[in-house]
Amino acid sequence: MKEFLVYTGLRAGIFLASLLVxxxxxxxxxxxxxxxxxxxxxxxxxxxxxxxxxxxxxxREAFARRVEDRADRATARFEAAKAKEDEPG
Known part of the structure; x- marks a missing residue:
């Protein structure tokens, strides 16, 4: 979340500076x-x-890495839950 806020804040700052110039x-x-x-x-x-x-x-790259890491963790949790569901028992 921090990376998103930093990128968005910097992007807004660049836009405001461009607007003034x-x-x-x-x-x-x-x-x-x-x-x-x-x-x-x-x-x-x-x-x-x-x-x-x-x-x-x-x-932007830091933000993309953070999103990719979160997606990988979510996929791993999903796969673990799916494997647990498929266990005979």
Missing amino acids: VGGAWALVTGDDQVPALWVVLLAFLISGVASLFLLNRQ
């Missing part, structure tokens, strides 16, 4: 106080997605 850059370049929110959010979403692919690789 894109919104600020848009306002500076256009000189307009009315920044189109939809375009800023879409650009920030794309930028943060690409950035997280490179910046959060280690956290």
Whole structure:
């Protein structure tokens, strides 16, 4: 669960930082106080997605390992219960 929270928090942080940078850059370049929110959010979403692919690789792999370990343990418990059920007795 910790890995999920860390990855999600970092991903949200990258998105917020991208949102601020894109919104600020848009306002500076256009000189307009009315920044189109939809375009800023879409650009920030794309930028943060690409950035997280490179910046959060280690956290994503840790999360994937944790999920795989939990799935392996669940499968082992299921197989053990199935074998116990199949015992003659």
